[in-house]
Amino acid sequence: MKKTEAEAMIIAKGLTKTYGDFNAVDSIDFTVRKGESFGLLGPNGAGKSTTMKMIAATSQRTGGELMILGKDPNSKGPEIRAHLGVVPQQDNLDRELKVWENLMVYGRYFGLPRKWLKVKIEELLEFAQLVEKRNSKTDELSGGMKRRLTIARGLVNEPEILLLDEPTTGLDPQARHILWDRLFRLKEQGVTLVITTHYMDEAEQLCDRLMVMDKGKIMAEGSPAELIKKYSSKEVLEVRFGSANNAQVAKDLKGIGTRLEVLPDRILVYAENGEKCLEQIVKKGLHPVTSLVRRSSLEDVFLRLTGRTLVE
Amino acid sequence: MSIDISKESKMTWTGAARLVDPQLSIRRGFLYVAENRIKNMLKWWPAIVAFGIGNPTLYLLSIGIGIGSLVDSSLGPNAIDGVSYLTFLAPALLATAGIQGASDEVTWPTMEGFVWDRTFFSMNSTAITGKQIVNGVMLAAMARCVLQVFMYELCLLAFGAITWESVPILLLVSSTAGLGFAAIMLAFSANIKDDDDGVFALVGRFVITPMFMFSGTFYPITSMPIYLQWIGWISPQWHATNLGRAMFYGMPVEPWLLILHWSVMLAMAVVGFSWAHRVFERRLSK
Numbered sequence: 001m002k003k004t005e006a007e008a009m010i011i012a013k014g015l016t017k018t019y020g021d022f023n024a025v026d027s028i029d030f031t032v033r034k035g036e037s038f039g040l041l042g043p044n045g046a047g048k049s050t051t052m053k054m055i056a057a058t059s060q061r062t063g064g065e066l067m068i069l070g071k072d073p074n075s076k077g078p079e080i081r082a083h084l085g086v087v088p089q090q091d092n093l094d095r096e097l098k099v100w101e102n103l104m105v106y107g108r109y110f111g112l113p114r115k116w117l118k119v120k121i122e123e124l125l126e127f128a129q130l131v132e133k134r135n136s137k138t139d140e141l142s143g144g145m146k147r148r149l150t151i152a153r154g155l156v157n158e159p160e161i162l163l164l165d166e167p168t169t170g171l172d173p174q175a176r177h178i179l180w181d182r183l184f185r186l187k188e189q190g191v192t193l194v195i196t197t198h199y200m201d202e203a204e205q206l207c208d209r210l211m212v213m214d215k216g217k218i219m220a221e222g223s224p225a226e227l228i229k230k231y232s233s234k235e236v237l238e239v240r241f242g243s244a245n246n247a248q249v250a251k252d253l254k255g256i257g258t259r260l261e262v263l264p265d266r267i268l269v270y271a272e273n274g275e276k277c278l279e280q281i282v283k284k285g286l287h288p289v290t291s292l293v294r295r296s297s298l299e300d301v302f303l304r305l306t307g308r309t310l311v312e
Numbered sequence: 313m314s315i316d317i318s319k320e321s322k323m324t325w326t327g328a329a330r331l332v333d334p335q336l337s338i339r340r341g342f343l344y345v346a347e348n349r350i351k352n353m354l355k356w357w358p359a360i361v362a363f364g365i366g367n368p369t370l371y372l373l374s375i376g377i378g379i380g381s382l383v384d385s386s387l388g389p390n391a392i393d394g395v396s397y398l399t400f401l402a403p404a405l406l407a408t409a410g411i412q413g414a415s416d417e418v419t420w421p422t423m424e425g426f427v428w429d430r431t432f433f434s435m436n437s438t439a440i441t442g443k444q445i446v447n448g449v450m451l452a453a454m455a456r457c458v459l460q461v462f463m464y465e466l467c468l469l470a471f472g473a474i475t476w477e478s479v480p481i482l483l484l485v486s487s488t489a490g491l492g493f494a495a496i497m498l499a500f501s502a503n504i505k506d507d508d509d510g511v512f513a514l515v516g517r518f519v520i521t522p523m524f525m526f527s528g529t530f531y532p533i534t535s536m537p538i539y540l541q542w543i544g545w546i547s548p549q550w551h552a553t554n555l556g557r558a559m560f561y562g563m564p565v566e567p568w569l570l571i572l573h574w575s576v577m578l579a580m581a582v583v584g585f586s587w588a589h590r591v592f593e594r595r596l597s598k
Contacts, residue, residue, distance in 0.1 A: 058436055059597050078341075078439040082334035086437035092430035096352045105348045109438035110328075111336030123323045157328045157438075189325060 007034045009069060009161050009192050010055060016063030017050050017216075024050040026216035027064060032161070037193040039207030041200070041298065043306075047216040048196035049089060052165045055194060057081050069160060082110060085159030089166045089196075091146045093138040099149060100125065100134045107156040120156060127182065128152035144175030151182060161192045168202060180205050200298035210298070212305060219305040224298055231304045232296035233258050237274035239281065239288035240266045249286060256280050261303055270300070337439035345435060345448020346455070349421065353456060360456070364413075364463035368405065372471045375530075376401055392532070393563045402473040403556025404529040406461055406486040407549050411520070413460030414490030415497050417453035419512055422501035425449075426595060433596065442592035446585065450495060457490035458483065478560045485559060489552030492577040495584020502591040523547040528554065551576045 010032040017025040025047045032038045040048040053059035054066060057073035057080040066073055068080045093102050100121050107117040125131045128148040130141075138146060147167065154162055167183070168176040183206055187193055197203050203210055204224045212219040212227070220227055237257065241249045243265055250262045257271035271277045274293030281288065337344070353360065380397035392400045425432035425445070432445055461483050468474045474482065497515075504511055526536065526543040527550035533541055544550035555573040557563035565573075 056437060058433075078338050078441060079334040081437060082332045082337055082439035083328040084437075086434075088430075088433065088437070090430060092434040094348070094352070094431050094434075095429050096355050101351065105344075105351060106434065106438070108344045108347060109337065109341070109435055109440050110332045111340060111344070111439075112332070127323055153434075155323075157332050158325055159328050189323065 008032065008067075009034055009036075010194070011067045012051075012064065013066075014064030015051070015054065015061055015066050017047075017054060017059065018062045023216050025054070025061075028211075028213075028216075028218050030211055030218070030221065032192065032194060034192055035190045037187050037195065037206055037208045039203045039210040040194070040196040040213055041198070041203045041207075041210050041302070042196075042213035042219075043198055043302075045215075046213040048198075048213055049165055050216075051213070052163055052194070052196050055161075056084060056086050056163050082157070083160045085154035085157065085162040087147075087151050087154045087162070087164040087167055089169065091138075091150050093146060093149060093153070095137065095139050098135050098137055099130055099141070102138060102149065103153055103156055106153045110157040112157065117156070124152040124155060127155070127185075129178075142175075144171050144178060147171060147175070147179060148182065151179070155186070155191075159191070161194060162186065164193065164195045166196055166198070168197070168199065176202070200302070203298055212298075212302060214302075214306045220301065227298060227301045228296050232300040233270040234272045234296060235270075235274040236294055236296050236300055237269040237271060237277045238266050238290075238292040238294070239269065239278070240290045241286070241288055252284060252286060253281065259304075268300070268303075270296070332439075334439050341440040341444035342447035342451060345440060345445050346451040347448075348431075348435075349417070349449055349452030350455060352421070353417070353452065360459070361463070364409075364460050365467060368409065368464045368467040371405060372398070372467060372473070376405075376471065376473065379530075393557065393561065395561050396473075398471065398473040399561060400557070401530070402468050403482060403485070403560055404527070404549070404553040406464055406468070406482050407489045407552035407556060408524055408529070409464040410457050410461045410486035410488075410490035410552065411493045411523075411549060414453045414457035414487075414494035415520070417456045418449060418494045418498040419501045419515075421449060422498060423504065423507075426502065427504070427506060432592070436596045442596045443589045445596075446498065446588045446592050449498060450491075450585070450588075453494050453498075454487065454491060457487050457494070461486045461490070474560065481559045482556050485552050485556045488574070488577045488581075489548040492548045492580030492584065495581045495588065497584075499584050499587035499591055502588060502595060523549045548577050548580060 008031050012028060012030050014027045014029065015025060016023065016027050040051060042048050050059065054061050054073065055068060057068060057077040060074050069083055071080050073080050094105065097105065103121045103124055104117055107120065125134055128151065130145060130149060130152070133141060133145060138149065141149065151167070168179050171179065180202070183193065193206070195206055207224065209223055210227060211221045220231060222230065246267050247262055250260055250267050253260055253267065253269065257269040257277045259270040261268040269277050278291055278293065376398045380401070383391065383397040389396055435445055436442060465474065465479050465482065469476065522543055526540055527533065527547045528544055529549065533544040533550060551573040554565060555570065558565040558570060
């Protein structure tokens with residue numbers, strides 16, 4: 001067996017999930033290695049969550065091959081799930097139970113002894129910085145606290161792979177940064193992370209390697225830096241001429257930069273040097289209402305690949 | 313609460329491969345689910361005990377003693393089946409308690425598990441399967457059912473309606489009725505998609521209440537016109553009531569009918585479990 005295969009935690013070949021005539025996931029191939037932080041990036045409906053459910057061994061594939069921890073989830077679902085940690089898109093904490101009880105009952109589902117769990121729960125509460133909230137009911141927690149508790153709960157069995165489906169959706173920026181910090185610590189600890197997100201900054205922060213999905217297919221795969229280098233330019237100039245004028249002005253901008261993208265509210269000029277492009281535009285007698293030169297991001301990669309923005 | 317990002321948190325890490333034995337959950341998963349359900353139930357223990365004691369007490373005072381006095385004074389003290397009206401009534405009230413107690417623990421918790429808190433999905437993200445969730449929820453429901461029937465029995469004993477010797481058999485009969493009905497209700501509840509939309513209120517009004525009224529609870533089923541008796545025949549309430557009366561004070565019942573009473577209640581349980589297993593597995597894998 002090759003080294004990469006020996007270290008592979010997840011191997012998907014031609015993985016397909018069909019609902020009637022609709023291909024939610026359309027024959028995708030990917031491998032996730034031990035200790036890696038692997039991201040599934042794409043807009044709503046791209047097939048990320050469906051892929052995640054198949055990896056979580058709760059939804060059976062309709063085609064292709066899938067091996068998780070060396071086992072087939074269609075026949076060994078419970079065995080695989082016993083060694084996974086899952087953070088679902090929607091918190092599913094037990095509202096009747098206190099914070100520590102949520103961790104206890106979840107740990108019991110894995111058959112872990114109460115005595116061992118009592119010690120583990122203290123560690124997890126500290127990790128999630130919820131020590132002071134141990135006796136609170138989950139309804140009394142903020143959205144960020146609930147997410148941290150859900151992540152702590154997903155770690156109770158010390159999983160070999162932690163699956164996080166949209167871990168920070170709906171959270172304010174501060175809460176997102178706190179969560180990123182916690183997830184980064186897990187990554188440092190060697191936990192394999194699989195993350196779905198439609199936030200490019202989250203993907204750039206957390207993922208070693210990304211798979212960009214759209215309409216059930218893989219559009220691109222690589223590290224954030226590789227993807228940006230391959231599919232975008234070094235810099236992007238954003239110019240706004242007013243939403244009614246952008247399309248018309250764009251015709252006059254042809255030849256400036258390596259590529260143009262006209263969005264309803266702005267024009268993106270892809271170039272190695274954004275400032276130079278802005279000078280060229282002004283020389284043509286065109287005066288944008290606002291202009292901004294920035295580095296290329298995954299958002300630009302996605303726009304290039306799909307013609308759509310990530311968050312719609 | 314503010315959070316200190318720079319704060320180090322030390323976490324020991326053995327790893328699931330060495331820590332978790334999947335076979336343990338595969339064998340005992342239903343027990344872990346029942347453990348969770350009982351933990352939830354304990355949050356409501358004052359309400360469960362108050363209902364378990366208060367409900368029968370009020371019933372026995374109003375119906376058993378109030379109407380019982382009227383019946384006994386009009387028809388004589390042993391007019392129905394040769395026993396007092398209160399004794400005649402006791403097995404039926406216990407069957408109701410069993411059905412009600414078990415149903416309470418499968419209807420709302422199933423909505424909570426699939427719709428409100430989605431806790432069944434969190435259980436299923438571990439090694440626990442849909443079938444184990446069904447079995448665990450039913451096990452906990454039966455614990456509540458047995459407790460509720462037993463509390464009712466204590467009240468009946470206090471009112472002199474039953475004897476200590478009859479406690480085990482009446483407990484068994486009433487719990488079997490609870491098992492059959494709850495299994496069907498569990499599968500039914502698991503089919504409700506988004507919110508209950510008043511479905512449980514409809515079930516209460518058009519299934520449980522008629523079952524209670526027309527199953528020979530207050531008078532022998534044969535007193536009713538034949539076109540109403542079918543409600544009793546398909547109701548676990550009637551089967552448990554008739555069986556309880558036969559086992560408790562020896563109401564004359566044909567042997568084949570005794571077998572039928574047990575069979576109907578157990579058949580309901582088998583159908584309910586099998587239906588619920590299918591629905592849970594399907595819904596959790598979507």
